[in-house]
Amino acid sequence: MKRLLALLPLVLGVILVQILATYTGKQFYLTQITMAAYYSLLIIGLCVLMGYAGQISLGHAGFFAIGGYLSAALTTRNLVVIKSAGWVRLLDACGFLQGGKDSYGGDLLVVTPWASAIFAVLVAALIAVVIGIPVLKLKGHYLAMATLGFGIIIYRLALASPWLGQADGIAGVPPFVVLPGLVVRGDAADRVQNYYIAWGVLLLGLFLLLNLIQSRVGRALRAIHGSEEAADAMGVDIARFKLQSFVLSAIFAAIAGVLLTHFNGGIGPSEAGVMKSVRFVAIVAVGGMAHLWGALIMGVALNFLSLRGVFGSYDDAVFGLILIVIMLFAPNGILNLLASPKKGKVNPAQSETRQEV
């Protein structure tokens, strides 16, 4: 209950922003905040992996893209021509398919958004397990390069696969009816509704993660970050906890990918690009590594500014500069810099100075 109350100021702030935006007639800001909130969902997941478990990932845009691309591909692929095939009829019988009309009036038979979303997130989780088991044995540069390599493979596959639209990506992704009356789509009429859906999902994610890091799992993760050997000696199953946090962050990334793709009505290969992954790492670093609130606030703020085009053609350069400046002068994030550092206070992020990652 106490933790729920801690979210209250944020909830009030969210409502205040919506009221202000509506009152001043600047509702279009809500669209970018909605998108920024979905990116932040990925970022708080990555924050648990990087800040608490201490494992860097330069490939999380890959998991975002797996979620987004799979749900986009499934909900736009027309199965009408093969509707008599056995597996298509089986899917139909299970209620996984929905009919409709395309813009030329032709018949349409596609996978429902719910079924494709669940499938996409499950696939992302499965890939995270398969990749995570060998990758998380690596440390430092090796882990960074391996995850970077994973991200580039996903990017290349998206760019090279005709069924993923190659350089054009996939457009015309249908709206996602989450519940009757709750629709994830980018129409101006649904702005306010989608703003609250995105924040609802993000706050739910934040609440879950805040609970997680206060629990036994969270303490185990911080122990792993501090020293893997010591954690191992204390009986922490380090391989399992590292894998769990990796898979959890991949699931968060995939959910963000699914929802943002439905909101935007499409996805392109740039969402899988290396620069996106680096940007997520930069935001977690700015937020203070082991700081979920910092990651969330910085995630929403920086993504919002970036989506508004404030940085112009220097968008990527700004994030590169942020990375360097933060790592050079404030490796524990700017929020920790503002709050004057108390001596003797042990912050998980401060064990950063160790040689192990």
Add this chain to the structure above:
Amino acid sequence: MTAELFVQYLFAGITYGSIYAIVAIGFNIIYNTTGIINFAQGEFVMLGGMIAISLLPLLPLPLAIGVAVAVTMLIGALMEMIFIRWLKNPSVLRMIIITIGISILTREAAIHIWGENIRALPYFVGNEISTISILGARISPQVLWVVGVCGVMVVFLHLFFQATSVGREMRACAANRMAAILCGINPRNMVTLSFVLSAGMGALAGCVMSPITYSQYDMGTGLAIKGFTVAILGGLGNSGGAVAAGLLLGAIEAFSVSVVPLAFKDAISIAILLLILFVRPHGIFGSAEAARLKTF
């Protein structure tokens, strides 16, 4: 596959392989003196090619390349002095993120200076259609330039590290930093020098490869990850292994084109990287014993 086609693919493999080997040796030089993997390694190759292309209207080709290499070396020294020199005991994670940031800034500077256009230096000898015939395969004379220059660089580097006193000082810092300090060597200067060396090598490789592979602002990331693959494959820090592994990866890539679509070429070499990291992180030419002593 006919014998001619085989030789043709082999030469393509050797060309790319020697570039990868040079990037990998660049990684090794910096890794040996600092324990850092410089994620901005590929950017040196891009800078060398781009600067030489920009200088070409003003200077003759050999001079343009020379100045481009010198400027890139200066940039390498500045990178080290501004971002790395004054950090005390930085963690691996911090260094990874800083060098990634440097690579992004370099790339963004490049796109604002040179734009997104693909550029190229002219062929050193002849033009794009002149070929020479070796064992029935027809290859461009530029291929010989690439292989020759890379070979000469590797030999010079070996001599530098073995026979000159500066080279020996650098190796001393790599082997035991404290002992090197006690012998009166300034390890910070050696670190700067390692950045200068690997920047210069990367830039020269970027110039000789430019006529064949072209230069573009974003070529660095791909080269860096392949160079890293090669460095790992050959055993991190082992330059002889890097040459062998570079040629191997180049050949695998070249022959893979005959089996799978071109678009998947990069995915294959990265899949090899992942496989090697999972199975033999100390590389096929490196020793597991030595690897255990390093901080991975």
